[in-house]
Amino acid sequence: MRAKPIALLVATCCFPSLVSAGNLVIESWREDGKIWNETIIPAFNAKHPGITVTYKHTPATDYNTALNERLAAGNAGDIITCRPFDDSLKLYQENNLVDLTDIDGMENFPSFAQSAWQTDDGSVTFCLPLASVIHGFFYNKSIFKELGITPPTTNEEFYAALGKVKASGKYTPLAMGTNDKWEAATMGFQNIGPNYWQGEDGRFALLSGDGKLTNSEYVDVFNQLAMWGQYMGDGYQTRTYNDAIAMFGGGNAAVYPAGSWDILAFKDKIDLGVFRPTVANKGDDCFISDHTDIGIGINAKSSNPEDAKTLIQWMASEEFAELFTNALPGFFSLSNHFIEVEDPTAKEMLAWRDTCDSTIRNSYQILNRGTPSLELEIWETSVGVINGTMSPQDATSRLQTGLDGWYKP
Incomplete structure (x- = not known):
C-alpha cells in the first residue's frame, strides 16, 4: 500500500x-x-x-x-x-x-x-x-505492582516511589552509576533539565548570552540530582553503564533513568514501563529531550x-x-x-511529543566547541553532585566560569 x-x-x-x-x-x-x-x-x-x-x-x-x-x-x-x-x-x-x-x-x-x-x-x-532519541525513565511494572506504586508525574511522587522501593529492602530504587560519567549527564542532567530551563527557550538563552548557567533553574536541576545518590544503592560510584543495564534487566532495580536507545536492551527481559521526566507541580508545562x-x-x-x-x-x-x-x-x-x-x-515515548515541547541537549550546539567543553564539564559536575563531592551552586559556577572563558555570544 x-x-x-x-x-x-x-x-x-x-x-x-x-x-x-x-x-x-x-x-x-x-x-x-x-x-x-x-x-x-x-x-x-x-x-x-x-x-x-x-x-x-x-x-x-x-x-x-x-x-x-x-x-x-x-x-x-x-x-x-x-x-x-x-x-x-x-x-x-x-x-x-x-x-x-x-x-x-x-x-x-x-x-x-x-x-x-x-x-x-x-x-x-x-x-x-x-x-x-527521547529521554525518560523506564520502570519495572512487576515491581511497581508488587509494591503498590503508580508511575509518578510530579517530583514529590517520584521520590515517594523511590522511597517506597528503598523501604522494601528488596530492590535498588534507581539503577544508574557514576563510574562512566556520561550517564549522569545524559540520563540525569539532560533528562530532567528541560523541565527547569523550559526547553528551547532556555537553550537559546544560553546561546544568546541572556541566560546563565548560574541561574536558579540550573541550581534546581542539580538540587534534584543531589537527591539521587541515596536511591542508587551500594557501590554506585563504581557502577558502569553495562552494570546498570544488567541490574535493571535482571529485575534487581525498580527504575532506570533512560534514553529510548536502551529499549532493546530490556525487551523481553522484564515487564517494561516508561514514564516521562516529572514536573514540580501537577499541571506544569512539560518538556522532553528529543535529541x-x-x-x-x-x-x-x-x-x-x-x-x-x-x-x-x-x-x-x-x-x-x-x-x-x-x-x-x-x-x-x-x-x-x-x-x-x-x-x-x-x-x-513518541506520544509525549503530543503533550510536551521537545528540545535537544543544551550543550551540543556551538557550546561544546571551546575549552573546557561544556559537555564534558556537565559530565564532571553531574557526577560530583550525585556523589556528594560538589554542591549544586559550585557545579553551576564551574559550568558558567568555564563557558565564559571562551564563549562570546
Missing part, C-alpha cells in the same frame, strides 16, 4: 550510473550490525541487488578518533554515520563529507532535523538526518560515490524510515513520513 518513494524513482530514471555494481562500507559507532545485516541491507538490496553493503562497527568511545585516523589515511568507509552538530561539522569543514543539501529526498526532513548537520548559517546540509542523534553522510573520498548516493537517497524514503524505526525501537525517524510505531514502549 506504500507508493514507491520519489527518491528511488529519481535515482533510477535520472542517474543511470548509480545502479552500477559496487561495494560500500558504513562506518558507525552503533552496535546494530545484526539488524543492518539481517533487515536493513537486504531491504536495500531488494531494490539495488548490485551494490554490496558492509556494516563496520567501532566502539562509541573510540569512534571519533578511529574515524579521523582512517579518514586521514584514506581508508575510511564510504558512508559515515554522523554524530550531531560540531563533531560532524568539523568533518565537513575538513572536506571529509559531501554536500548533501540538494540530494533527492532531503525535502522529506524539516529544518529542525537538518539543523544538527548543517553549517552555522544553514546554507549546507552535510548529513541526512536519520533519528532522534537529534544520528545522521548519515558520504565520505568525500569514497571510491564509489555514485552507489553511496543511491544508498543515501534510499535512506530518505518512507520505506527506510519505517523499517529503521521499527527495527531499532527507540530511534525515531526525523523524516516527515507518517510511520506506525510497533513497539509499545517506543510508541508511548
Whole structure:
C-alpha cells in the first residue's frame, strides 16, 4: 500500500550510473550490525541487488578518533554515520563529507532535523538526518505492582516511589552509576533539565548570552540530582553503564533513568514501563529531550560515490524510515513520513511529543566547541553532585566560569 518513494524513482530514471555494481562500507559507532545485516541491507538490496553493503562497527568511545585516523589515511568507509552538530561539522569543514543539501529526498526532513548537520548559517546540509532519541525513565511494572506504586508525574511522587522501593529492602530504587560519567549527564542532567530551563527557550538563552548557567533553574536541576545518590544503592560510584543495564534487566532495580536507545536492551527481559521526566507541580508545562542523534553522510573520498548516493537517497524514503524505526525501537525517524510505531514502549515515548515541547541537549550546539567543553564539564559536575563531592551552586559556577572563558555570544 506504500507508493514507491520519489527518491528511488529519481535515482533510477535520472542517474543511470548509480545502479552500477559496487561495494560500500558504513562506518558507525552503533552496535546494530545484526539488524543492518539481517533487515536493513537486504531491504536495500531488494531494490539495488548490485551494490554490496558492509556494516563496520567501532566502539562509541573510540569512534571519533578511529574515524579521523582512517579518514586521514584514506581508508575510511564510504558512508559515515554522523554524530550531531560540531563533531560532524568539523568533518565537513575538513572536506571529509559531501554536500548533501540538494540530494533527492532531503525535502522529506524539516529544518529542525537538518539543523544538527548543517553549517552555522544553514546554507549546507552535510548529513541526512536519520533519528532522534527521547529521554525518560523506564520502570519495572512487576515491581511497581508488587509494591503498590503508580508511575509518578510530579517530583514529590517520584521520590515517594523511590522511597517506597528503598523501604522494601528488596530492590535498588534507581539503577544508574557514576563510574562512566556520561550517564549522569545524559540520563540525569539532560533528562530532567528541560523541565527547569523550559526547553528551547532556555537553550537559546544560553546561546544568546541572556541566560546563565548560574541561574536558579540550573541550581534546581542539580538540587534534584543531589537527591539521587541515596536511591542508587551500594557501590554506585563504581557502577558502569553495562552494570546498570544488567541490574535493571535482571529485575534487581525498580527504575532506570533512560534514553529510548536502551529499549532493546530490556525487551523481553522484564515487564517494561516508561514514564516521562516529572514536573514540580501537577499541571506544569512539560518538556522532553528529543535529541537529534544520528545522521548519515558520504565520505568525500569514497571510491564509489555514485552507489553511496543511491544508498543515501534510499535512506530518505518512507520505506527506510519505517523499517529503521521499527527495527531499532527507540530511534525515531526525523523524516516527515507518517510511520506506525510497533513497539509499545517506543510508541508511548513518541506520544509525549503530543503533550510536551521537545528540545535537544543544551550543550551540543556551538557550546561544546571551546575549552573546557561544556559537555564534558556537565559530565564532571553531574557526577560530583550525585556523589556528594560538589554542591549544586559550585557545579553551576564551574559550568558558567568555564563557558565564559571562551564563549562570546
